[in-house]
Amino acid sequence: MKRRVIAALLTLTMVFSLTACGGSKSDSSKDSSKKEEKEATVDTVKDPITISFWHDRTSDTDYAWLKESIDEFNKTNKYGITVEEVGQGYLDDVQAALTTAIAAGDSPVLADLSCNGIPLFASEGVLADMTPYIERDNFDMDNVVKELTDYVYYDKQVVTMPYTRGTAILYYNKDLYANAGLNQAPTSLEELNEYAKKIYDNSNGEVKGVGYTIEPTYYQHYLLESLNDVGFMDADGKGASCLDDGSMKQFLTDWYNWTEEGWCEIPALENASSAMQEDFYNGKLGAFVSSSNRATSISEKAQAAGINLGMSYTVGYGGYSAPLGGGSIGIIGKDHSQQEIAAAWEFVKFLMSDEQVAQNHIKTGVLPTTYSSVETDTLKNFWADEKNEGYKISYEQVKDASAPAMSMYTSEWNSAVRSVYSELIQARDITPDQALDNLKSEASTIFE
Incomplete structure (x- = not known):
């Protein structure tokens, strides 16, 4: 150990x-x-x-x-x-x-x-x-x-x-997405990103199209899982092959580029989830991913803000993907x-x-x-x-949703990955390649 x-x-x-x-x-x-x-x-x-x-x-x-x-x-x-x-x-x-x-x-x-x-x-x-x-x-x-x-x-x-x-839900502003040409919920990450860019461009950069907060075992886990069928940690809980199979490198590069281009919101350093939701209620964000556990709260606040709220399946690379x-x-x-x-x-x-x-x-x-x-x-x-x-969608997703393996390493690996994500996406102090190198170094001291 x-x-x-x-x-x-x-x-x-x-x-x-x-x-x-x-x-x-x-x-x-x-x-x-x-x-x-x-x-x-x-x-x-x-x-x-x-x-x-x-x-x-x-x-x-x-x-x-x-x-x-x-x-x-x-x-x-x-x-x-x-x-x-x-x-x-x-x-x-x-x-x-x-x-x-x-x-x-x-x-x-x-x-x-x-x-x-x-x-x-x-x-x-x-x-x-x-x-x-x-x-x-x-x-x-x-x-x-x-x-x-x-x-x-x-x-x-x-x-x-x-x-x-x-499970996670894609919460989106139906009116903003309809104005961008999408009249139904996106069916893949690629489709979601396409319309997120259109929303950003249509607003002259005033409205971000989509946003994710940093939660390696949840939001980022399911996006990685759609690339490698494992997620941020291997099924036996004793390693992270995502660091070597190219999936983590692709995801880090993509997420960095999305935020660099402006249409994907960078999460706030503090109270990131609340800050992202406030941007949504104020019409400054077209969509965000959050837990189904917040469905009632988000629905009530969106209604009070006059937002035509849509709730949909979460999407990953190539199709639907959901975390648990x-x-x-x-x-x-x-x-x-x-x-x-x-x-x-x-x-x-x-x-x-x-x-x-x-x-x-x-x-x-x-x-x-x-x-x-x-x-x-x-x-x-x-x-x-x-x-x-x-x-109902939140429950229907369960059969196909994924969670990290039950492992004694989950807590420490989550903390290490969260820190690197923050350096890359929030602080923007490192490049995606440097982020990958940092994660490999952390993994060598955590896993057996």
């Missing part, structure tokens, strides 16, 4: 085992032994208890729905469980805060975790295994949308449940009692109920995470309304 991965892991300082161990049993009583062992690890909440939940749901519509959801759980659960929420910013902020809190022995019981953090926390035994509770309560894991279980299982344990997962990202909720087992873990499971189970899953999608845009929720009248009726087409 390379030096910087070791350093990242050491900051977590963790040892945790959820399974209680009993005496040895004879082979003839093996099945009975397993049953008794599982029962010993499963607790039921016996007294009123308060547990904390750290999350990234801090934007307007997200936070409003989260509060509504928590309030309902606190009022209706039969155990006297009280969930207290604490917003931490973005998912990477949750990860950073949780790392510090675990080292200090002061972590929450629940957290919404990104694909960057889950492998690190799971590999060090920080996350409680939900399997005994799943088996006790006959919770159907086959009902969880298969494509959303990529960060659920670790070493034969269930360490998270999909909660704020999302967002957060999964985990129970922090380290330093927490069985009562706290049992209470946390009750909240997780509540969040995975059909009505909660359906309303989470409707109120915010995050993906429905269970097959049964998709079959509810609540969701069917919502999708039947033409104005909600973008929400």
Whole structure:
């Protein structure tokens, strides 16, 4: 293991085992032994208890729905469980805060975790295994949308449940694109770029045609994936062949040239996503790519600004391509009692109920995470309304969307790539060739 991965892991300082161990049993009583062992690890909440939940749901519509959801759980659960929420910013902020809190022995019981953090926390035994509770309560894991279980299982344990997962949506100004000659959503990156240039030219450089914020595991991952079928990291999570197969070089050169020509917006150094959206609402940007998790917020703000909003499939080189990202909720087992873990499971189970899953999608845009929720009248009726087409698209994309491999290197590689992208696209301090060389140097110290 390379030096910087070791350093990242050491900051977590963790040892945790959820399974209680009993005496040895004879082979003839093996099945009975397993049953008794599982029962010993499963607790039921016996007294009123308060547990904390750290999350990234801090934007307007997200936070409003989260509060509504928590309030309902606190009022209706039969155990006297009280969930207290604490917003931490973005998912990477949750990860950073949780790392510090675990080292200090002061972590929450629940957290919404990104694909960057889950492998690190799971590999060090920080996350409680939900399997005994799943088996006790006959919770159907086959009902969880298969494509959303990529960060659920670790070493034969269930360490998270999909909660704020999302695909990306192309949000575009229908009027601007129609004026440029495009009367339907683009079907490829090449087509999107063609019309983005026309919008820029038609406005004499006043309106950018399209924009992307910097998120290597998400927005740039799916564009790279459309070139190399892998993305920014290999399927085994142990390397980045994109640095040698020509795909990263092509993408870096293209993105740099798009922004150099002016029709592709350069993301702001701070609050890039918010700044890009404000340009869109003010008519200074024709289209941008953002998570489906922001669909409700973006729709409401676009309507208030008088923007004729279109929501479409995201496109990559040669056709449609989509990323799969967002957060999964985990129970922090380290330093927490069985009562706290049992209470946390009750909240997780509540969040995975059909009505909660359906309303989470409707109120915010995050993906429905269970097959049964998709079959509810609540969701069917919502999708039947033409104005909600973008929400349905986000779910339809799931089967073809891609996410980086679950790897202990994801977090550090993401950080390194983000830094180089920023130097190239935002600061413009280096050339695409220099950016590629820098990434190769970083990769040599990160991957085995």
